[in-house]
Amino acid sequence: MTGIVVQDTTNLLNAIARGAEALSCGAGWPDGMETLLAELGNVTGVSRVFLFQVIDRGEDYIVQDYIAEWVGERKYALLGDDGLSMFRTERSEPEYWAIHESRKAGSHHAIIVSELPDCKVRRLLEGQGVRSMLTIPLMVDGRQWGVLGLDDCEREYRWSESEVALLRTASSLLTNSILHARLHARQQQFDILKRFTDCFAWELDLKRMLLWISGDLSGEPGGRELYLTMNKAFRMVHPRDRRALTRAVNEHIASGEKTFRHDVRLYRPGGGWTWAEIIGSLERTEHGELRQFAGIVVDIRRRKVKEMKLQEQACRDPLTGAANRRTFERNLSFYVDRARSEAMDLALLAVDFDRFKEINDTWGHPVGDMVLKKFVRISEQCLRGGDVLARIGGEEFVVLLPGAGMDSAVRVGERIREAVADLGPLLEAGSIGFTISIGCAIWDDAMSRPDDLLEAADKALYEAKHAGRNRLVCHSGDCPLPSTES
Template sequence: MGINTGTYHNIGNSYEKGSNAALLSAIARSAEELTSGKGWPDGVHDLLETLGRTTGVSRVWIFQTIKITETHITQNYTFEWAAAPKHKQLGMPMFSMFTNAIDRPGYRDLIQSRMRGEWQKVVTDQLEQDWLRDNLEAQKIKSMLTIPIIVEDEWWGTLGFDDCDRAYDWSDVEIALLKTAGDLISNAVLRDRLSAKRKQFAILKQLTASSVWEFDFNTGQIWCSPEVLHSVPVPTDNIRFSLHNALRLIHQGDRRKLITAAKIYMKGSLERVFRFDMRLFTDCGDLRWVELIGNIRKNKNGRPTQLAGILIDISQRKREEDRLREEAVTDPLTGVTNRRMFEHKLQEHIDYSVNEGRIFSLLFFDIDRFKQLNDTYGHQVGDKGLCHVTKVCEKILRPNDTLARLGGDEFALILPETDENTVRKIGERIRRKIEATRFKTKGKEYSLTVSVGLATSEGQLTTPARIIETADVALYQAKQTGRNKVVSLTECCSKG
């Protein structure tokens, strides 16, 4: 005897309509259509028709569960096959995105039963006279079978069989076979979701480097697609790690923070989606900023089974954030601290001085006759002069000193652990160096001088405004007494 082969399209057509063999072969044909043929949603329409014609019922339908609260349930009538036009209900307003209260006797129990994945069958004239019998009789339904569609452990919807001609009592074998049809629909939903996610991920990968990842709580294994982990794109399969090895890919400064954030999320953070920015080593040892995004899945007992999501390369975003952060605290022309950050740092130094009894000094200076320089030679020369003064000062400053441009030609210098005698020496060095150093622009050389005012705080209680005013008064005195000099408040008081 030779080998016989064939497809599933015509198998079982010779079986008696309504027999278990006919039903099983119909499900087999539909399975092939759903998985390798039309898929979702066209394959579902065909499945309902096949099941309806094979079982001989009046109507096969699917209600999708949209939302469930403690008091109400919202459903939508999404699919239907009807044996005759008189049985058609799809499109009726009463079944289009409809909401029902679940406080009717027995209805809450029915909902909870479906949420547990349990089937229900009824013969209408055997029911007590209640809301369910009234509802079925209004639709001229003599018997009904419903099978929950469970997707990823959640009640996604209901597969229903209405018979308006027979008071039919479904057998256990028939119910088991039709449960298989419900599973096929569940798999079709999952395949559709996966297809949508793949399309979304493909678009995302076009916009930025990104990888899919998943952590299995049962095995302790992590798998990740290779895109973000490779410096140069290479065709390769997904990469698997133990949790220990995966943590080694994360920058040491981010590991403990990641673990802490993950524990907080898993303990019931209000955030549904877990997000964490971290530095990741690529296969070449380069550091790359990535955003870890994921959500957790739990079993029916509430135990976590899987944490999965995507990794997105955010290196460019981090560079942009650093640039914006730098611009927020930096003078754009000279590159030194701006007034806003100066005031913040000054308050920090005052607080430290008062709390710890430490000394610090403040040095104010501006360029002599700067307006005249601008008016005579133009703002470009004036800007060059400001940058020249900045460069001269930076060569003199210590690592912990803070140089700031307050606006125009006004500069300030915060000097921690610096007494009045030392700040005077530093002020003189700056004044002499600027006077002795010329700057060149457009083939011409220019010279500048500065006037300097000093103030010192020795741990006494003060405010930024008060110490700024002290240094400003000394600067004003330097201007009034000839410019190109360093003056402290002590000198102002002794001469007053």
């Protein structure tokens, strides 16, 4: 039998139009799909119109599911057949595999079963009572989503080119409906996400290098979508974060990983610079070419505040709030490197309490803790903005003084020592006066390691203790010793 005559082609076109209305203006996907299948079946007179969906595909296999059908008579029904539910085809089945590979490329297949060679495909179709079949792949976003098929169990029907072209139009209606449903689902998911987080969507056009941003960022009532060149887009990123963002994107593309995550500061109208996490999904073609880069940006200001507090806690002594030993060592190494490379002055004060054990033994450890905290508050009032006060032991402290020479270091150390010595009673029950001894050292060419500076300050501190306490001694020996004793 040859193709349908012109009048029937017109009927087919009208049937497709009715199906299109059901999909676009009526029930939509998937309910409108059933209307289209019925329209196609009734106008073509075939026994069965069906849909397969590709569930999974690998290099050596494909998994499909028989998800929908229209049948002219009940005896033609296959929906619910266990053999068609989530069935797997292996590459080792050459007849099947050749068809799947052709469909993946977008090709249709018009088959007269009696003309097939003796193979598994023919035996399967004969077992289903099929005499002729037409299948058209459903391509969504350039990939095969599934198959639209028409089986005739009564006729050996040969489809004309015009009929195939019209049925391809029907398949396009189905794919557009699938896309619309997918976008609607994603919008619902995004709306749910927005209830819990402050976020907006973005998509990067990798061909034109234009960035689309949803209206949530515009700052206008109702918002408006933005299309930005990369130069304008980068102006929204904090200057200190631009290089790291570029490096992170390039490394992500080179890695081949699918999900991208990176924290940056973004400018938002009316909100200034705010911390945000960029989350994206990088899609590639089957040949590995970049196809799409899109995702969302989530406001993480609250999370960053918590992270910064945790980082601050990790860098601080929990009792006194001074920097801890690890933070001091990191700063010491950094400033020693600068002293070497830039000939920058660098001084270090090593501080220890005089007879601190007596305070603990007399008043108890809670009072001893109070004394340590009071010392830190006093010292902070005597230091400059860039100086580093750290607790490195029980009652042992150090003060790192970047840019300070011997004279400046001595002045800072004496201010701290005198402020402590002049401190009044700490308890109403009695006076808890306490004093400190200080060793001062300056970085010089004779030193090679950061520890050399610390050892020099410790040596000067030992000399201060040996000389009578409550005094500052410089490692060079040139510093005058105060006569005050504890």
